[in-house]
Amino acid sequence: MAWNTILTAVSLGLGLVRTTQAQSTAFTDAKSGIQFQQVAKGGFTFGIALPEKPTGDFIGRLVGTGAKGWSGVSLGGPMAKSLMVIAWPNGKNVVASLRDSVGYQMPTPSANTTMSLRPIAAGTSADGTTWTYTFLCKGCIQTDTSTFKADDTTPNLGYGLTSTAVTKPSDPESAIPFHASGYGLFPIDLTKARSSKFATWAATAGAADKPAGATPPPKAPTTPAAVSNSTWDYIVVGTGPAGLITATRLAETGKSVLLVERGGPSTAATGGKNWVSWNKTLTYYDVPGTFIPMPFATLGEGFCTDTAGLSGCILGGGGTMNGMAFIRPPSWDFDTRWPTGWKSKDMAKPAARLYERNPGTTAPSKDGKWYDADIYDVLEQFFKSNGWNEADSMKTPDDKNHTYGRPALNIHNGMRGGPLVTYLPLVQKKDNFKLLLQSKVIRVTRNGSKMTGVEIENAKGTRELHNLKAGGSVVLSAGVMSTPRILWRSGIGLPEQINAVKTGRIPVQLPDEKDWIKSPVGMEVMDHSRYMLTFNVAKGVKAYSNFNMAFPAAEVKTQYQQGIGALTQSFMRMDIFKRVVTKAGQSVFYQAHCAVPLLDAGNQIEFTFLMTHGQTSKGQLSINAFGNTFFKTQPWLQTDHDKEAMTLALDDLFNMTRKEGSRLSYSAGKDSTAQTVLKTPVQQGVHFIGGAKMGPDDGTKGGTAVVDLKTKVYGTDNLYVTDASFHPDLPTGNTQAIIMIAAEEATARIIAQTKGK
Incomplete structure (x- = not known):
């Protein structure tokens, strides 16, 4: 679905990938007398106090503004597999809960009965303008990477906040809205947070707000459903x-x-109202070039909040929320593991029916040109010099080895395409x-x-x-x-x-x-296993522009009204494909979407790097007490076979960058290998089957x-x-x-x- 760039920048609940450089400082709360090491950034404030000798406890202080909305800290840093403390005002009270995040979804109340939040009354208040929640987090520091370690020195924690009210402000287990007001990572100096007075301060904490895991029995339906x-x-x-x-x-x-x-309307034609900043007749779901700012501009409305991975809960589903990649499957996609009767020869007729109504394109601009295309020129020279060939994946879908080309996109007449445009209006x-x-x-x-x-x-x-x-x-x-x-x-x-x-x-x-x-x-x-790889471009080589997708220049807007220009395109500028062969003789494919990094500080190109067909890892979905699906077993790089294939693919790419005259060098260092990348967590490809x-x-x-x-x-x-x-x-x-x-x-x-x- 090519949601990978959104995953890099933001994920539902708390994406937490941007790192702020705010330094923690000493702060003493005059009301409680507790001395914190504190970070304040963009409306978010969090302070922490620890005992001299590490234990599983800490004292925290969250501060927010306004009479609604929530603020939270992710104790493990990025959202996935992290324990969070989230709080919000409810009149003159503050409501808080411990939350588990098992993926990029709305975090659910923790079921860990060994942890609890115990408010410290002297440091907790709400007056409709500002609210403060001071608490003892009893037993909260874990050893499973869901939190910082008790003996850590300067870990990165995460934050998120919004001014939008939670669904049920009086309920600590309430659903929470998208973190539209800010998110990110921040370092905090835990060595300066330790104090010999910790036990004295902790003794002022009251009883647990609500015992973690104290889930009441299921509610029986009170009235029969209407027919x-x-x-x-x-x-x-x-x-x-x-x-x-x-x-x-x-x-x-x-x-x-x-x-x-389950969701509401999306595009303007279907009744959607999330207009782009420059035109009140077009929504962010209509204009291809506004894919990246879409979740921020729409407050993440289209994402499901109860699923193990990113999923669309809006009219059009994933087709409304994705990066519009429309890669026609090669013959072996059906021929490898699909059963008899579903092979590529059997699928030729349904494919023809689809392409007749929904063909996709590699030239989305009406004039056939590509705009903001410096990346393509740089990468074409790089791949050609390494023996790769250009291929149009629409015309020759089986050309998927040592090939590069313009992205194949689900764009129709300069607008986001797909069955919402090409099928639904017919009936x-x-x-x-x-x-x-x-x-x-x-x-x-x-x-x-x-x-x-x-x-x-x-x-x-x-x-x-x-x-x-x-x-x-x-x-x-x-x-x-x-x-x-x-x-x-x-x-x-x-x-x-x-x-x-x-x-x-x-x-x-x-x-x-x-x-x-x-x-x-x-x-x-199953899912494509993903890493985001950033490459530096050789000095003097132009690889990017300052094209602003959220607030485009007047010329770009004028072009779009004519059906041409950068806004008719997705964020992707090139797709690449290659096959690697494992020692056992098994073929595994990789692909990458190549684009400008969202947070580029110089001449860089970002590869959304995906291991695809031929993987063997499989996961298991399950359901929790709150009705959310989650991965009981994750589907990414679980087998030695897949790890070998990923290693071959990454080293293949890195070796090309080390050749004399290469225009690309890996941002983590020219001597980086696959093992450099594999030390970091593998990410969702969001291409689930x-x-x-x-x-x-x-x-x-x-x-x-x-x-x-x-x-x-x-x-x-x-x-x-x-x-x-x-x-x-x-x-x-x-x-x-x-x-x-x-x-x-x-x-x-x-x-x-x-x-x-």
């Missing part, structure tokens, strides 16, 4: 690219279709079609193996039932991060996950246990597959999956094109099965 008057031949869940294609093709048969989306006004926004599907209702409809939660928080007609079907296309959750809440999956739903905080009416369908839902999730894998081996009978070769969920009569959840293998490039091709074929098979029903 809609309408019934449908098909109910499609999710408006990502697969869901839009599925719903459109089903509606074209003349049968009635309800398409359900949106039909009498047999209805789009339901701001409606989150809780579960599929069923009677044994027969699906009867869906239960949704609307924007007001009330539940509704939408039912199928006799012979109707439900199609899940909510995405890899959410389709498994709907299955678990429908009593389909492994007992461990269904029981997590049963004992969780979200009220869900599960089927009787005897009717649970045991299936390996959430298993075999799996979780409801398709295959001939029935998972309800001990096999590995959740859906059959017609994408019907095993153990059911009329439940289907058409998103990337059913894909059994990773593609060589970004997932958008292959998701759409597979959705075309899956929908055709659904129509064939349900034609006479």
